[in-house]
Amino acid sequence: MTWQMHGDPMMWVAGIRALYLQALHPRAVRGVMQNSDFRHDAWGRLMRTADFVGTTTYGTTEAAEKAGARVRKIHTMLRATDPDTGESYGVDEPDLLLWVHCAEIDSYLQVARRSGFRLTDAQADRYIAEHRVSARLVGLDPDSVPANRTELAAYFAKVRPELAATPEARAVDDFLLHPPTHPLLIPAREVLWRRVAHLAYAALPPYAHELYGRPAPKPSTVTRRLRLTGTVLRCVPARLRWQLPPKHILRAMARLGPGSRPAPYKLGPQVAILDRPGEGGTR
Structure with missing residues (x-):
């Protein structure tokens, strides 16, 4: 499913939806803001995140394990401080890692399905279960990570009272709406980027809109916009899209052959060519 x-x-x-959602956990977002120059190296941070996801999805097992080891090592050296209590804590606390993981996986799944990427409920559950591997790579016990939609929904219901739109969350919100860019690119940012950021924000669950205090269109309207955006973006040839850094998919195809090309049709039922008439099976 992940491939x-x-x-x-x-x-x-x-990914942008995930950033909005992740920022609503006070301890998690504080760990990010206190340990990185987010505003001045935001694009670098986003690309490093994309590189990690690409490596753990399309890289070799060795590359994925090395990427996970690097992340775990960095996390062990970082701490944050609660400004209200003075408490110091590590950013690698399991509860924080679990929140970041679940917000990311939920965002990928919700946006994909609502934008027209067809997945059965069973396939959605398998996608969530597959990411117990990525959870292990960042230092989580796979058995503590939701393995299906029911467990993921129960997790969000449990953590919901802990969420809040803190000053750090609002700083992330402001950044996502007004990311730093070259003065000549500001018009393009206003026309293109803001639309993407607004769509990602609109795709959040209603409780997130309430916390941020900014309204969003009705869910049915958001779903229509997601489908329209998905239809337009999927018209761009995949090989052209995959030329953008970090090119993990193209490298995987070069390593494994053209048959490894990711394609949604591979998730649907297919009749095996070698089956005798009337004995077609699903793959």
């Missing part, structure tokens, strides 16, 4: 889904262009919109 096919992560080749879809709507993953970029999903």
Whole structure:
């Protein structure tokens, strides 16, 4: 499921949704803001995140394990401080890692399905279960990570009272609406980027809109916009889209052969060519 889904262009919109959602956990977002020059190296941070997801999806097992080891090592050296209590804590606390993981996976799944990427409920559950591997790579016990939609929904219901739109969350919101860019590119940012950011924000669950205090269109309207955006982006030839850094998909295809190309049709039922008449099976 992951191999096919992560080749879809709507993953970029999903990634922005994940940032909005992740920022609503006070301790998690504080760990980011206190340990990185987010505003001045935001694009670098986003690309490093994209590189990690691409490596764990399309890289070799060795590359994925090395990427996970690097992340775990960095996390062990970082701490944050609660400004209200003075408490110091590590950013690698399991509860924080779990929140970041679940917000990311939920965003990928929600945006993909609502934008027209067809997945059955069973396939959606399999996608969530597959990411217990990526959870292990960042230092989580796979058995503590939701393995299906029911467990993921229960997790969000449990953590919901802890969420809040803190000053750090509002700083992330402001950045996502007004990311730093070259003065000559500001018009393009206002026309293109803001539309993507607004769509990603609109795709959040209603409770997130309430916390941020900014309204969003009705869910049915958001779904229509996601479908329209997905339709337009999927018209861009995949090989052209995959030329953008970090090119993990093209490298995977070069390593494994053209048959490894991610494609949504591979998730649907297919009749095996070698089956005798009347004995077609699904793949």
